[in-house]
Amino acid sequence: MIEKALCEARKAATLDEVPVGAVFVLNGKIIARGHNLREKKQSILAHAELVAMVRANRKLKSWRLLECDVYVTLEPCPMCTAALQQARVRHVYYGAPDPKAGAVSLGLRLHDNSRLNHRFQMTCLDNSECGKILSRFFIQARRAKKKER
DSSP states (O other): OHHHHHHHHHHHHHTTSOOOEEEEEETTEEEEEEEOOHHHHTOTTOOHHHHHHHHHHHHHTSSOOTTEEEEEEEOOOHHHHHHHHHHTOSEEEEEEOOTTTOTTTTTOOGGGOTTSSOOOEEEEOOOHHHHHHHHHHHHHHHHHHHHHO
């Protein structure tokens, strides 16, 4: 399923968006997909996870995404992790850690905090392609910026 999330990340890259993709899975079937659209929508809320989450909510006609697993190419930020916690997902699998902005990497363990009403699993898959697509994107962005100067 992480390959399907990578397909979404590639879509984001074609739009000059940071290449992050996400898919929501229920009973082994993808019910929603999303990729970063922050630049296109000029919205801080247009993270891949949240775009896919809204689509999953519509598909299930519920804000609760119980029994859903999420595959995302980059470790979710604190905002997305909190939204995933509120949606009551079952498990989040992420392809690459995000040491500067990822909730787990920052030590913000919202997914397994015993003071919260719902806990879920988060697993890093250490998928090299998930990291490479981001590295390539930022290398190209830096090169383009240098050419503008």
